[in-house]
Amino acid sequence: MSIASDTITEKSGYRLHVVRTDKYKTNTLVLKMKAPLTKENVTYRALLPYVLQSNTSKYPTTPELRSYLDDLYGAGFYVDVAKKGEYQILSFTIDIVNEKFLSDPTPLLEKAFMLLSEVIFHPKKNGEAFDHKTVSNEIRSLKQRIQSISDDKMRYSATRLVEEMCKNEPYALEASGNLQDLETITPESLFTYYKKVLTEDEIDLYVIGDIDEAEVEVLADKYVSLLPDRVPARLQRDTGKEVGKEKEIIENSDVKQGKLNIGYRTHVAYGDSDYYALQLFNGIFGGFSHSKLFINVREKASLAYYAASRLESHKGLLMVMAGIENANYKQALDIINEQMNEMKQGNFSEEELAQTKAVIKNQLLETIDVSRGLVEILYHNVVSGHDISLDEWFAKTEQTTKEEIVAVGQKIQLDTIYFLTEAEVQG
Amino acid sequence: MEKIVFSQLKEELFHEKLENGLEVYILPKKEFNKSFATFTTKYGSVDNHFKPLNQKEFTKVPDGIAHFLEHKLFEKEDGDVxxxxxxxxASANAFTSFTRTAYLFSSTSDFERNLTTLIDFVQDPYFSEKTVEKEKGIIGQEINMYDDNSDWRLYFGTIANMYHQHPVKIDIAGTVESIAGITKDMLYECYNTFYHPSNMLLFVVGPVDAESTMKLIRDNQNNKEYQEQPEVERKFEAEPETVAKDKEILKMNVQTPKVMVGIKATDVYQSGVQLLKRELATNIYLEMLFGKSSPLHETMYEKGLIDQSFSYDYTQEQGFGFALIGGDSTKPEELTESLLEILQKSKSGTGLSEESLQRTIKKKIGSFLRSLNSPEYIANQFTRYAFNDMNLFDVVSVLEKLTIEDIGKVAKEFISDERMTVCQVLPK
Structure with a gap:
């Protein structure tokens, strides 16, 4: 068993993280670009990675770029836009086979660096604008992606809860942007924003695999050399919003199953001393299949197939989700409230606590068995500005007491209840 | 215990067939934190017509019963597994597919105890009328959840279009009505018929010692009494080669329409290397036509017929096989026509060049190696392959031998108007 950690080197304009391991048959590069989530930029950021991944100056069409990837033994290349706390993060991932598993010995890691450099620094452009056709294709594609969120009712109701709960806070913005802004974006304005990203974003590059650290540094210096030094924007912590009267929002839609989503403020974020207690609180309450929500909403009352909770670690939110019969709204809500009260009063056993500690540890260890999972765990430190090692994470979780969990429970406030339900039929 | 070495892949696989017929495979992965085990029976949603153990007559069981049984096996007299x-x-889970029911766990500590728990709970059913009734509410919500999911409805809508008789067209979880009739006695009957060790496979992957793990499993099984059991007799009605319906439109509460084209395979009783070759060749064929490297993909993308959700896949099991191609589209009719045209033209070789084949093979080899990073993938796929007498680790060698003639043959034999169907989800 091994607990992975990254070797971090400050480079011009970015941070290089190297993790050496011979667990995988591939080597993975993940470039992350982070900036505050703002109404002004959100849709630009949502669109940019998709334009960059379409083509480059050297590979001016998607088939040319993708054929090149195929030739590199099907190198995986993915982009992603996500929200962590009130930051919006763009990720570019290249996953390439380690040639030691091939009969063909061509070194592939350098090709991955070349490709990353090509995509980030050498887009297909027209003067000071991206290629028009590429941008219009990707605008159309993003538009459909935004619409498809509301076509997926489970996702839609989760999104609506956040919108209602965090109204007037940046966190209410969707990482995939919005249709109104999308219409105003031009190949010129997107290019201007792209240059801003290269000079202002906080950038981290992770390289993971059976690799030589010195070699990685040489490659990084050779291929990721066009980033000026910067002082990236950092947000003030914002987990403090006091909850007034709780909100209840019932929305009608044509759904067979009602989707119940509930949001709480925890006032605790990654890096706080009681963060570990909060994780355990969530685990006992709703994180797993031994948790109170699963047992009481699903197993005992037979009301739901899924009934669970999860944390947003940087904004300090706890979210409950359950799919229920439309008519069972009150009953499900009563059970969830009751279980929250049980938690706050410390009505959980030492056994439930021990169980949850074991499962959280297991979950973390499993996550770091996957290279992209490992990057996500390590990246918490970048987002929060802390430096917590995995060993520390394990140790603190293990030491947490029942009293600490009850104490963190006192901070948790119900904020918003959202229910998506079938339109009422007039009798 | 036999040891099978895959030197290029740097993997060693251990295998033993136990006295009671259980097939056990162990793949040590020293560098991983996680151990993962799957215990799978060759019994899925399509096995709804069979001779129950010790009976002479065939019987038909309610739709969704294999999946229902999977849920109920977790519950014991003294609580929940x-x-x-x-x-x-550890974290445990299970799933039911058309042809398999798998129980699994992953853990990073206490591996031997968890493995014992897995084997013992699957081999010790406890069903009562009361808990069976209670489960109907939970599974009813699972069914409703899928009913609200337009991608799922599109998927099953397309399969239902293709088949006249074959139970692959029935939703794996059944319907609220069909599961209402399930009783504890039916569950025991299915259990006793399909959960005999000789119909099952246990796969372990992770930082484990092969010798001691095999011993643990062997001892565990030697302590249980199993009578020898003949192979289960299943019955399937004759299935015409043509599709049942060439088009279906589902109206749902969506903004963007969805399109899926299904192609029904013929000659679906292959197994072993033959099946592996058929499956890989057909997937390569689809990738050459519809992959992001293909100019045909580019054209559809630029015309606004497809977006990032576009996908394609071919799968084949005993008695059925189909390709599914589609995704979200604001121009569902144009996309449908365009897909059908590309498929038809491929019969005369359009889109299927030697150069593109070599590139696609490389891509598939790379993705296969990448998927070996995942213990879940290895365990699940290995089991599926083994139930069809194929070996997962043969994938690279079969891929390397594929020729453009093989692909041309796929196009000619596979593509035929009367075996193609389309399903669309349109806004209400």
Whole structure:
């Protein structure tokens, strides 16, 4: 068993993280670009990675770029836009086979660096604008992606809860942007924003695999050399919003199953001393299949197939989700409230606590068995500005007491209840 | 215990067939934190017509019963097995497919105890009328959840279009009505018929010692009494080669329409290397036509017929096989026509060049190696392959031998108007 950690080197304009391991048959590069989530930029950021991944100056069409990837033994290349706390993060991932598993010995890691450099620094452009056709294709594609969120009712109701709960806070913005802004974006304005990203974003590059650290540094210096030094924007912590009267929002839609989503403020974020207690609180309450929500909403009352909770670690939110019969709204809500009260009063056993500690540890260890999972765990430190090692994470979780969990429970406030339900039929 | 070495892949696989017929495979992965085990029976949603153990007559069971049984096996007289796994720091799960039911756990500690829990709970059913009734509410919500999911409805809509008789067209979880009739006695009957060790496979992957793990499993099985059991007799009605319906439109509460084209395979009783070759060749064929490297993909993308959700896949099991191609589209009719045209033209070789084949093979080899990073993938796929007498680790060698003639043959034999169907989800 091994607990992975990254070797971090400050480079011009970015941070290089190297993790050496011979667990995988591939080597993975993940470039992350982070900036505050703002109404002004959100849709630009949502669109940019998709334009960059379409083509480059050297590979001016998607088939040319993708054929090149195929030739590199099907190198995986993915982009992603996500929200962590009130930051919006763009990720570019290249996953390439380690040639030691091939009969063909061509070194592939350098090709991955070349490709990353090509995509980030050498887009297909027209003067000071991206290629028009590429941008219009990707605008159309993003538009459909935004619409498809509301076509997926489970996702839609989760999104609506956040919108209602965090109204007037940046966190209410969707990482995939919005249709109104999308219409105003031009190949010129997107290019201007792209240059801003290269000079202002906080950038981290992770390289993971059976690799030589010195070699990685040489490659990084050779291929990721066009980033000026910067002082990236950092947000003030914002987990403090006091909850007034709780909100209840019932929305009608044509759904067979009602989707119940509930949001709480925890006032605790990654890096706080009681963060570990909060994780355990969530685990006992709703994180797993031994948790109170699963047992009481699903197993005992037979009301739901899924009934669970999860944390947003940087904004300090706890979210409950359950799919229920439309008519069972009150009953499900009563059970969830009751279980929250049980938690706050410390009505959980030492056994439930021990169980949850074991499962959280297991979950973390499993996550770091996957290279992209490992990057996500390590990246918490970048987002929060802390430096917590995995060993520390394990140790603190293990030491947490029942009293600490009850104490963190006192901070948790119900904020918003959202229910998506079938339109009422007039009798 | 035999040891099989895959030197290029740097993997060693251990295998033993136990006295009671159980097939056991162990793949040590020293560098991983996680151990993962799957215990799978060759019994899925399509096995709804069979001779129950010790009976002479065929019987038909309610739709969704294999999946229902999977849920109920977790419950014991003294509580829920999920609880026990999490006490041991493991996370457990299960799934039912058309042809398999798999029980699994992953853990990073207490591996031997968790493995014992897995084997014992699957081999010790406890069904009561009361808990069976209670489960109907939970599974009813699972069915409703899928009913609200337009991608799922599109998927099953397309399969239902293709088949006249074959039970692959029935939703794996059944319907609220069909599961209402399930009783504890039916569950026991299915269990006793399909959960004999000789119909099952246990796969372990992770930082484990092969010798001692095999011993643990062997001892565990030697302590249980199993009578020898003949192979299960299943019955399937004759299935015409043509599709049942060439088009279906589902109206749902969506903004963007969805399109899926299905192609029904013929000659679906292959197994072993033959099946592996058929499956890989057909997937390569689809990738050459519809992959992001293909100019045909580019054209559809630029015309606004497809977006990032576009996908394609071919799968084949005993008695059925189909390709599914589609995604979200604001121009569902144009996309449908365009897909059908590309498929038809491929019969005369359009889109299928030698150069593109070599590139696509490389891509598939790379993705296969990448998927070996995942213990879940290895265990699940290995089991599926083994139930069809194929070997997962043969994938690279079969891929390397594929020729453009093989691909041309796929196009000619596979593509035929009367075996193609389309399903669309349109806004209400």
């Amino acid at each position: 999920f609880q026990q796994f999490s006490k041991q720091g």
